[in-house]
Amino acid sequence: MDAYCLAGLGKHPYVYAVSYSGHAIVEKLRNEAEALGFHAFGVAAVPLELRREYYEQWIAEGKHGTMTWMERNNDRRLHPEQLIGNGEARSIIVLALNYYQPDPVRGYRIAKYALGDDYHNFILRRLKRLCRMLREDYGGDQRPYVDTGPLLEKPIAEAAGLGWQGKSTILIEPKRGTWSFLANIVTTLELPVGEKQKDRCGTCTRCIDVCPTQAIIAPYQLDASKCISYLTIEHDGAIPPEYREAIGDRLYGCDECLDVCPWNKWAVPTVEAKFAPRELPELRELLGWDEATFTERMQGSPMRRLKLHRFKRNICVVLGNVGTAEDLPALRWAAGGDDAMVAEHANWAIARIGHRMRRVPISQG
Numbered sequence: 001m002d003a004y005c006l007a008g009l010g011k012h013p014y015v016y017a018v019s020y021s022g023h024a025i026v027e028k029l030r031n032e033a034e035a036l037g038f039h040a041f042g043v044a045a046v047p048l049e050l051r052r053e054y055y056e057q058w059i060a061e062g063k064h065g066t067m068t069w070m071e072r073n074n075d076r077r078l079h080p081e082q083l084i085g086n087g088e089a090r091s092i093i094v095l096a097l098n099y100y101q102p103d104p105v106r107g108y109r110i111a112k113y114a115l116g117d118d119y120h121n122f123i124l125r126r127l128k129r130l131c132r133m134l135r136e137d138y139g140g141d142q143r144p145y146v147d148t149g150p151l152l153e154k155p156i157a158e159a160a161g162l163g164w165q166g167k168s169t170i171l172i173e174p175k176r177g178t179w180s181f182l183a184n185i186v187t188t189l190e191l192p193v194g195e196k197q198k199d200r201c202g203t204c205t206r207c208i209d210v211c212p213t214q215a216i217i218a219p220y221q222l223d224a225s226k227c228i229s230y231l232t233i234e235h236d237g238a239i240p241p242e243y244r245e246a247i248g249d250r251l252y253g254c255d256e257c258l259d260v261c262p263w264n265k266w267a268v269p270t271v272e273a274k275f276a277p278r279e280l281p282e283l284r285e286l287l288g289w290d291e292a293t294f295t296e297r298m299q300g301s302p303m304r305r306l307k308l309h310r311f312k313r314n315i316c317v318v319l320g321n322v323g324t325a326e327d328l329p330a331l332r333w334a335a336g337g338d339d340a341m342v343a344e345h346a347n348w349a350i351a352r353i354g355h356r357m358r359r360v361p362i363s364q365g
């Protein structure tokens, strides 16, 4: 049962450890959140049981790569009651917004969540409206978060009853699958808590089997430093050569472990026009963009955070994997540019295309 699925809310009174005021707040939240486009919400109580030792070990082993921000603020990340005042937070409201849409057909892929406009400000505005409503109607102190604060969103969403963290470590909603943005409101209000969902991965291992870089090192364990999402987005600097071929045609992020998840058979396309895919030209034209063009064309896109050098680095890797002779002039131009990292990746791509044109196995080049 989807404890806090909006459509079902109120039909399952045994779900909540109820108080009248808690019910009233949840009912109001249901209506407001639904009107704002969220398809589900739940509440986790804090203090909250988190896998603190696992997280600390994960960081100690360097599985977060160069995402050093994950090393900071762990007093609050692992003790979310500290997110307001001196341990005054009592509940975390979790909201989910669908971004699913089929991939556009073009010669390269972008993670679905990044096809359209950036979601952060757009969702934050909606959270602020909910915070205002809570403050005016019920009091309390509220803090909205969209991917920005020291919050472990997925275990919190699991605790709130939205779904379970699958073997890929992604949150799976039983009636929706994996294609949701998660957002949070931390509050000092004590609210009725969602019923935890049971893990329904069963014997499935599709996500582990399909991962191009073996980044899911064991069920429920991700080595982020090997993940294509990390390598193509978070990682600054050269992409280690051992991962370049596995990146394939992925320009930004990777959806492979989500695409194969059987729970995504329930996915329905988003109704948010802002998430509609942007028009983008083919890669050899993208490689010719200068700073001004990149800034202008990527305005409002999540891909803008790459900055031009990482964007071009990624283009070179994809062209090295799927490019043809027609891409060589653009790559040679990039190889002669001022940025040494981009030039190295362009030369790598030129060599790979050359091997393919001569039908020589790469290892014999």
Ligand code: SF4
Residues within 6 Å of the ligand: 168, 210, 211, 212, 213, 214, 215, 216, 222, 226, 227, 228, 229, 254, 255, 256, 257, 258
């Ligand atoms: S996003 Fe891609 S690279 Fe990362 S774990 Fe999933 S399948 Fe592997």
Ligand code: SF4
Residues within 6 Å of the ligand: 166, 167, 168, 169, 172, 200, 201, 204, 205, 206, 207, 208, 257, 260, 261, 262, 263
């Ligand atoms: S692909 Fe299978 S094992 Fe992986 S998260 Fe989905 S259901 Fe679980």
